[in-house]
Amino acid sequence: MNQWxxxxxxxxxxxPVFVLFLGMCPTLGTTSSAIxxxxxxxATTFVLVLSNVFISLTARFIPDKVRIPSYIVxxxxxxxxxxxxxxAYTNTPGxxxxxxxxxxxxxxxxxxxVNCIVLGRAEAFASKNSVFSSFIDGxxxxxxxxxxxxxxxxxxxxxxxxxxxYPALNFKFxxxxxxxxxxxxxxxxxxxxxxxxxxxIVKKRFAK
Amino acid sequence: xxKKESTFLSMVLTLFLVTLGASAALGYVYELTKDAIADAExxxxxxxxxxxxxxxxxxxxxxxxxxxxxxEGDTLYFxxxxxxxxxxxxxxETYSKKAFGGLLKLLVGLKPDGTINNVAxxxxxxxxxxxxxxxxxxxxxxxxxxxxxxxxxxxxxxxxDVDAITASTITSRAYxxxxxxxxxxxxxxxxxxxxxx
Amino acid sequence: MELILIIIGAVFVNNIVLSQFLGICxxxxxxxxxxxxxxxxGAVAFVMVIATVVxxxxxxxxxxxxxxxxxxxxxxxxxxxxxxxVEIILKKVSPALYQALGIFLPLITTNCAILGVAILTYQKExxxxxxxxxxxxxxxxxxxxxxTFSGIREQLDLANVPKGMKGVPVAFIIAGILAMAFMGFANxx
Numbered sequence: 001m002n003q004w005x006x007x008x009x010x011x012x013x014x015x016p017v018f019v020l021f022l023g024m025c026p027t028l029g030t031t032s033s034a035i036x037x038x039x040x041x042x043a044t045t046f047v048l049v050l051s052n053v054f055i056s057l058t059a060r061f062i063p064d065k066v067r068i069p070s071y072i073v074x075x076x077x078x079x080x081x082x083x084x085x086x087x088a089y090t091n092t093p094g095x096x097x098x099x100x101x102x103x104x105x106x107x108x109x110x111x112x113x114v115n116c117i118v119l120g121r122a123e124a125f126a127s128k129n130s131v132f133s134s135f136i137d138g139x140x141x142x143x144x145x146x147x148x149x150x151x152x153x154x155x156x157x158x159x160x161x162x163x164x165x166y167p168a169l170n171f172k173f174x175x176x177x178x179x180x181x182x183x184x185x186x187x188x189x190x191x192x193x194x195x196x197x198x199x200x201i202v203k204k205r206f207a208k
Numbered sequence: 209x210x211k212k213e214s215t216f217l218s219m220v221l222t223l224f225l226v227t228l229g230a231s232a233a234l235g236y237v238y239e240l241t242k243d244a245i246a247d248a249e250x251x252x253x254x255x256x257x258x259x260x261x262x263x264x265x266x267x268x269x270x271x272x273x274x275x276x277x278x279x280e281g282d283t284l285y286f287x288x289x290x291x292x293x294x295x296x297x298x299x300x301e302t303y304s305k306k307a308f309g310g311l312l313k314l315l316v317g318l319k320p321d322g323t324i325n326n327v328a329x330x331x332x333x334x335x336x337x338x339x340x341x342x343x344x345x346x347x348x349x350x351x352x353x354x355x356x357x358x359x360x361x362x363x364x365x366x367x368x369d370v371d372a373i374t375a376s377t378i379t380s381r382a383y384x385x386x387x388x389x390x391x392x393x394x395x396x397x398x399x400x401x402x403x404x405x
Numbered sequence: 406m407e408l409i410l411i412i413i414g415a416v417f418v419n420n421i422v423l424s425q426f427l428g429i430c431x432x433x434x435x436x437x438x439x440x441x442x443x444x445x446x447g448a449v450a451f452v453m454v455i456a457t458v459v460x461x462x463x464x465x466x467x468x469x470x471x472x473x474x475x476x477x478x479x480x481x482x483x484x485x486x487x488x489x490x491v492e493i494i495l496k497k498v499s500p501a502l503y504q505a506l507g508i509f510l511p512l513i514t515t516n517c518a519i520l521g522v523a524i525l526t527y528q529k530e531x532x533x534x535x536x537x538x539x540x541x542x543x544x545x546x547x548x549x550x551x552x553t554f555s556g557i558r559e560q561l562d563l564a565n566v567p568k569g570m571k572g573v574p575v576a577f578i579i580a581g582i583l584a585m586a587f588m589g590f591a592n593x594x
Contacts, residue, residue, distance in 0.1 A: 021433065021573055025517045029426035062222055063214035070226045072485055072514075076478040077230040081237050084474060088244035093252055099331075100252070110477045110524055114517040116430060184335070185424045186585040193577030197569045230478060238474040308591070310414075335591070 006136050010144025012206070016117045017148035017192075018199040023117045026108045027149060028188040034165050037153025039101045040108060041146025043086065045139065047078045047112050052126040052138030054078075059127040071122045072113070079113045094167050117145060155191050156182045257287055260317025260326040261297035264289035268299060275393050284393050295320050301330065302390035307382035309333025314383070316390035322398070323355045327387060339379035347373050347380070356391040408538050411531075415542035417590035421518055422550040423583060428518030432551055433576055435509070442555035446548030448509040450541065452491060453519055456484050457540035460523040461533055480523055485514045518547060554583060 016022045023044070030040040051074055062070050086109060090101040102109075112118065121141055126134040158164055160182030162174035181187045253269045261268075268287035275284045285301035298318045305311055313331035318324060327348060334340050341347055350370055361384040362368025363377060372380035421427050428449070435445045460480050467475055492510045495503040513519060522543050526536040557579055566575050 022430075024429035024433065025426050025521075028429060062226075063218045065214035066219045066223050069482065069485060070222060072481055073223075073226050073230050073478060076481050077234055080234050080474055080477050083477065084237055084241040084245065088241045088248055091245075091248040091252065093255060107521060107524060107528075111427075111517045111521055113477055113481050114515045114520050116515055119515060180335075180338075181585070184588065185426070186581045186588065188426065189577045189581030189584055193570075193574045193581060196577065197574035200569045200574065227478075227482075231472075231475060234474050234478070235472070238472075 003133070003136050006133060007140040010137075010140035010142070011147055012144075012199075012203070014141070015144045015148055015199070016141060017145060017152075018196055019203070020117075021196075022120060023115045023145060025111065026115060027152065028185075028192060030105055030108050031149055031153040031156055031188065032104075032183050033157040033161070033163075034150055034153040035168060036101065036104050037149035038146060039090070040105055041142070041149040043082050043105070043109060044112055044115060044117070044145055045142025046082055047075065048118055048121060048142040048145075049135060049138040050078045050081075051075045051118060052121055052134040053131055055122045056126040056129060056131045056134035067127070068119075068123070071119060071127075075118050075122065076113045079110060082112065083109050098167065117141065152188075152192055152195060155195065156187055159191075160184075160187060253287075256315050256328050256330060257289065257299040257317075259328045260315050261289040261299050262291075262319070262325060264291050264296050266290040273397070275397070284390065286393065286397065297325055298394060300390040300393060302386045302393070304382040304386035304389065306378070306385055307332065308335060308339050308376070308378045312379075312382045312386055314386045314390070316387050318391070318394055321355070322357060322391065322394055323353060324351045324387070324391075325353075327351050327383075334376070334379050338376045339373070341373045341376060342379055342383050347371070347383075351387065356388065361385075361388040361391070408535065411535060411539050412542040412545075415539055416546040416549060417587065420546045420550055420587050420590075421522070421543045422547055423580070423587045425521070427521040428516055428547055431512060431516055432554065432580070433573065435512075436551055436555040436558055436576070439552060439555045439559060442551045443548075444505055445509045445512075446544070446551050448506040448513060449516065449518065449547055450544035451506065452484075452488060452510070452513050453522055453540045453544045453547075454537060455491065456487055456519050457523055457526050457536050458533070459483055459487060461526065461536055464527055476524075476527075480520060484519055484523070488514050518543070550583070550587075554580065557583075 010016065012019075014020060017024070017027050026040050026044070031037040051071075054074055055071060058074075059067075086102050086105070091103070093100050093103075121138060125137050129137070154164065157166070158178075160178045160180060161172075162178040163169070163172050166172075179187070182191060250269045254267070257268050266289065268289045271288050271290075273286040273288075275286055276282075282303065284303075287299040287301070288295060289297045289299060297320065300316045300318065301313065302316055303311060303313045310333055311331065312329075312334070315328045315330050316324065317326045317328075329343050332339070332342075334342070354369075360368040361370065363370050363372040363380050363384060365372065365377060366381070368384065370380065370384055415421065419425060422429065422432050431445055431449075435441050460483055463479050463483055464476070467473060467479065488510055492503075492507065495506065495510075522540050526539055529539070531539055554576075558576065561575065561579070570578070
């Protein structure tokens with residue numbers, strides 16, 4: 001298999017968020033800013049790569065009937081590893097006492113375990129393919145997911161708070177408040193709905 | 209790839225081995241990160257304490273008292289900041305349950321005489337753009353250097369001295385409520401122990 | 406009084422789907438028809454309450470043994486096993502109920518609302534009774550959002566939607582408007 005194509009498919013053609021509509025809960029729940037989106041995306045990528053590699057290594061030893069529970073335990077373990085690491089190293093509050101990345105992502109870190117993307121790739125790809133292909137697949141899909149979360153997070157942050165990549169870029173290009181609805185729950189749904197519609201059009205152009 | 213046969217023994221054995229491996233690995237990672245997690249938690253606390261009290265050189269996060277709050281089960285944490293041996297201030301972790309989004313947690317810094325030094329917001333679920341203005345200077349600058357013994361910690365609508373945030377009276381009330389709770393705890397400790405030294 | 410606050414808070418103010426973003430997959434996936442939406446809500450309510458009770462007991466065990474880091478692993482295993490168990494028992498005891506809920510049960514293991522509510526119950530330090538009430542109220546909130554949404558989507562089949570917006574995009578836009586409506590409930594607790 002062409003590994004480059006295997007890697008790149010997660011971005012547009014099989015983008016988990018815009019095309020396959022998987023992992024919607026963290027997509028909506030953690031994208032109130034671009035940085036949060038990237039953080040969530042990378043945490044998921046980490047779990048996806050490790051569980052893909054590990055499952056493709058061990059799949060042939062696991063009896064068919066207990067396959068799903070075993071995968072779930074393996075995935076849950078890697079999720080806990082991410083949770084512990086993030087609790088230790090991404091738990092510093094911002095310069096003005098803003099909540100840390102770990103606090104912002106909160107509940108959604110343990111919930112990576114029920115993200116359909118992870119179990120889906122384990123079952124559909126990693127259990128049938130070589131270790132290297134599974135690694136590339138996990139990495140590609142994970143970065144595609146991160147890419148989608150980054151786009152959605154950026155749109156919501158720019159429209160909602162008038163900042164971009166805050167607090168990494170401490171710059172506000174509007175006075176006062178932005179369109180606050182976009183930081184809140186309704187904006188998450190609206191922004192994602194319009195982004196998917198735009199992606200549909202883009203995909204059609206590419207197909208022609 | 210050929211699927212492995214599922215016999216009862218192989219299924220039980222596999223599940224057992226997988227969970228055993230997972231627990232062992234997680235136990236190991238937990239031991240590795242335990243100290244870093246504890247450090248991050250205490251750094252978070254002391255960073256907040258630093259923002260509300262004058263300069264100190266002890267470790268307030270290790271030197272604290274728990275004070276039971278009026279509702280059962282809740283506690284206020286009372287951190288003492290010292291410079292050499294002089295008490296320079298107290299940081300009190302306080303809360304209000306009457307905020308717009310439910311719980312609001314503040315860290316109130318008091319000078320030894322009870323005057324407010326500074327207030328930091330630790331945790332809140334207020335509406336962005338409305339209730340969150342409590343962290344902005346226009347509202348928060350009303351509190352430093354005021355002594356709650358004379359400065360009435362209520363919004364003006366309720367007969368107090370605090371200018372409420374526009375369109376967020378509930379948040380403002382909760383904020384005052386939390387600061388007042390901290391101050392009451394402070395006066396209590398002062399009368400009980402004849403001033404903490 | 407406390408329990409009533411928990412119920413109103415979970416059903417309306419902090420609706421699990423529209424403000425907490427849990428359980429979005431079934432929200433978008435099985436909301437085409439009102440009937441399926443009701444079936445799914447029933448199955449979720451059933452599993453959510455039982456899962457909260459069982460994970461509450463598991464948490465006591467975890468605390469006793471001093472292994473908090475096994476929380477995620479044991480919760481999800483318990484929920485997965487529970488779903489299987491419920492399916493088997495339901496098949497034997499009440500075939501009618503199984504007919505109604507059966508096809509939704511396998512989907513529930515990866516419904517993040519179940520695990521989410523179990524973890525929230527722990528994080529909010531609720532006791533067993535409040536935990537059960539909290540879980541049930543969240544399930545009602547889930548059902549309310551899902552059934553309302555599917556009702557709207559049934560009507561939408563007859564509407565003329567722009568080409569690029571058809572299907573999922575327009576569903577999200579409607580969810581956004583619904584979320585806005587639910588924001589009106591803020592501050593009633």
